[in-house]
Amino acid sequence: MKKRLVLLLTLCLLLAGQPVLAESQPARSGSTEPAINAEAAVLMDAATGQILYQRNPDEQLPIASITKMMTAIVALEKGNLDAKVTIGPDVMDRNKVYGTLVYLEPGEQFTLRELLYAMLLNSANDAAVAVADYIGGSVNGFVQMMNQEAQKLGAYDTHFMNPDGLTEPGHYSSARDMALIARYGLENPVFSQIVGTKSKDLPREKAGLPDKLDNINRMLWLYDGADGVKTGYTEAAEHTFVISATRDGRRLIAVGLKDPFPRTSDKDAAALLDYGFGQYHDVLLASKGQELESVKLSSGQALKLATDEDVYGTLANGTEDSFQLKPKPGNLALPIKAGEARGQLEVYLQGRQVQTVPLVAIESVDLPGSLPLAPKSDLIWYLLTALVLVMLVALQRHLARRNRRVVYRGGN
Numbered sequence: 001m002k003k004r005l006v007l008l009l010t011l012c013l014l015l016a017g018q019p020v021l022a023e024s025q026p027a028r029s030g031s032t033e034p035a036i037n038a039e040a041a042v043l044m045d046a047a048t049g050q051i052l053y054q055r056n057p058d059e060q061l062p063i064a065s066i067t068k069m070m071t072a073i074v075a076l077e078k079g080n081l082d083a084k085v086t087i088g089p090d091v092m093d094r095n096k097v098y099g100t101l102v103y104l105e106p107g108e109q110f111t112l113r114e115l116l117y118a119m120l121l122n123s124a125n126d127a128a129v130a131v132a133d134y135i136g137g138s139v140n141g142f143v144q145m146m147n148q149e150a151q152k153l154g155a156y157d158t159h160f161m162n163p164d165g166l167t168e169p170g171h172y173s174s175a176r177d178m179a180l181i182a183r184y185g186l187e188n189p190v191f192s193q194i195v196g197t198k199s200k201d202l203p204r205e206k207a208g209l210p211d212k213l214d215n216i217n218r219m220l221w222l223y224d225g226a227d228g229v230k231t232g233y234t235e236a237a238e239h240t241f242v243i244s245a246t247r248d249g250r251r252l253i254a255v256g257l258k259d260p261f262p263r264t265s266d267k268d269a270a271a272l273l274d275y276g277f278g279q280y281h282d283v284l285l286a287s288k289g290q291e292l293e294s295v296k297l298s299s300g301q302a303l304k305l306a307t308d309e310d311v312y313g314t315l316a317n318g319t320e321d322s323f324q325l326k327p328k329p330g331n332l333a334l335p336i337k338a339g340e341a342r343g344q345l346e347v348y349l350q351g352r353q354v355q356t357v358p359l360v361a362i363e364s365v366d367l368p369g370s371l372p373l374a375p376k377s378d379l380i381w382y383l384l385t386a387l388v389l390v391m392l393v394a395l396q397r398h399l400a401r402r403n404r405r406v407v408y409r410g411g412n
Contacts (some may be wrong), residue, residue, distance in 0.1 A: 032279055034271035037264040038256035042175040043272045045282065045314040046183050046244065046251035050354050052276050052314065057176040058157050061257045064240045065100070065123045065232030066178055067165030071131060072116055072194070073185050074145045078135050081113040081190065085134045091126040099166060099234075101126045102202065102210045110203075113190075117200045120230065121213040128164040139163065155180050167236040175255045182229045182242045182253050195228035195244075196220070218262075219243045223270055229253070231265070239265040245273050252276040279316060285323055285347065286311040291362060292345060293327035303336060304362040305329060305343055311357050313347060324348040327359060336365040 033053065040061055043053040051057065087108045091097055102124040104110075110118075112134065118127035129139060136142025139162065146160040155177035161168040173181075185191045198220055200213045219226040225245040232240045239259040245252055254272035259265035286292060286307050293305040305327060313323045329343040336342060340361050347355035 032275070034268075034275045036256065036268040036271055037259055037261075038175075038268050039258035040175040040255075041257070041268065041272060042179045042253075042255045043276050044179040044183060044253045044255075045276070045280070046186060046253050047282060047312050048314045048355060049183065050314045050349075051176070051179070052252075052280050053272060054176070058174045059257075060157050060172040060174055062167060062171065062234065062237035063165060063173045063178065063232065063257060064234040064237035065125075065165040066230045066240050066242050067160065067163065067171070067173075067232070068119050068123065068128055069178075069181055069185050069195075069230050069242065070146050070149060070160065071128050071142075071163040072120055072191055073181070073188070074142065074149055075112060075116060075131050075135050076188055076191055077149075078145065079112045079131075081111065081116075083112050084109050085112055085115060085130060087130050088133050090133055090139065091129050096162075096166075097126050097129050097164075099125050099164075100216075102213075104130055105206070105209075108205070114202060116194055117197070117213055118202055120194050121197060121200055121215040122210075123216050123230075123232065125164040125166065132163040150177070150181070153180055153184055165232055165234070165237075167234050173257075175257050178242050178255045178257070179253050182244065182255070186228065186244060186251070186253075192228060195230060217241075217243070218266055219245075219269055222266060223273065225273075227251075233262075241265050241269050243269040243273065245277075247277050250277070250282055280314050281317060282312045282314050283323075284310060285313050285325060286345070289362065292325065292359065293329060293343070295329045295332065297332055297334070297365065299334065299368050301365050301368075303329070303332065303342065303365055305359040306362050307345060307357050308339065308360045309357075311345065311347070311355070313349065313354070315349075321350060323354075329359070334365060334367045336361050338362065338364045 040056040040059045042051055042057050044051050087104045087106050089106050091104045092106065100123045102118050102122055104126045115127045115131050118124040119131060132139045132142035136145055142163055143160050146163065150158040157174035158177040159170055159172060161171035198215050202211050202213050204211045217231050223245055225247040226243060227246055228244040229242045237258065239262055241256050243254045252273055254269045256265055256268045259268055288308060288310050289306050291304050291306055295303040297303055315321055326346040326348065327343065328346060331342050338361050341358045342361050343359035345357045345359050346353055
């Protein structure tokens with residue numbers, strides 16, 4: 001309390017005068033690798049971003065309705081979930097909007113949240129178009145947002161032409177990119193909740209229109225621990241899947257592209273997930289707030305750096321491999337506030353960089369001779385108290401002048 005009072009008095013005098021990025025790990029070789037039918041596949045650890053298995057991970061292929069993961073990501077970042085969306089005429093264009101539908105009609109109103117459920121559970125293409133029109137002003141405008149988001153996430157083998165995944169020249173992605181996009185999406189609690197929902201009602205005013213949404217992701221029923229994400233099919237893409245599952249706190253993401261049959265795609269997803277859960281484990285590399293580097297600044301002060309989250313790595317069972325952590329401080333200009341990113345932690349396995357995690361300042365470091373940097377809540381409290389004190393001093397001076405005038409008049 002005394003320290004606060006000193007700081008307040010000093011203030012009175014003064015007043016009076018921003019996805020953990022990850023790179024791939026080579027897939028293990030050996031007889032334990034899963035036998036799958038998909039032309040391209042990736043198995044990713046969601047916590048670390050490490051790739052545990054890959055087959056043609058960067059091959060550009062049509063992806064069908066797993067496109068809708070990106071549609072949902074952009075909508076969640078740009079839109080208001082509870083906003084009312086009036087369905088426009090674009091949903092009725094059967095030359096562009098066909099396949100799986102919930103038969104939206106122009107003039108109907110839904111919340112953005114309801115349309116996302118229709119799009120991600122039932123895989124409704126008309127819901128995807130309605131979302132795109134609402135968020136982007138037009139389908140073309142929204143698709144530009146999707147491609148910008150893909151670039152931001154490092155999905156460089158991805159290019160979108162529509163929000164629904166229907167076959168169109170120039171619309172493609174890769175297994176690696178789909179895993180990256182899914183991992184990013186699952187970090188959003190709303191996205192994660194929707195893709196893990198098995199069924200949902202869709203309110204309709206007109207009788208006879210679909211009002212029950214059932215998730216077409218069969219793995220939610222078939223695989224123990226499955227909790228998302230999306231599946232798809234077109235003649236060109238064949239069967240595609242992105243499946244997440246969590247067991248004992250570990251979440252894996254399995255991706256398969258161009259799988260010939262629905263049964264083989266289910267088996268492929270299960271085989272990939274079984275492989276990951278059975279052959280790998282996560283290890284804690286650094287705890288949140290654990291000092292990883294101390295940098296001596298030119299001012300003579302020390303900057304202590306840590307991560308603002310627990311950092312894990314993924315290792316094959318029975319391996320003697322170990323991770324190497326390389327802290328890389330950066331931007332050492334003062335002042336520095338506690339929690340500010342001031343570098344990065346590079347994580348290596350077998351000489352390959354597999355993760356990059358931000359490093360943050362454990363404590364504030366001030367300019368030499370300056371007041372300590374206070375947390376925002378404390379600073380507001382100081383400023384308000386100082387303002388009150390300044391007003392009290394001003395009032396006291398005013399009363400003193402007034403009393404002097406009264407005494408002077410009384411002397412006459």
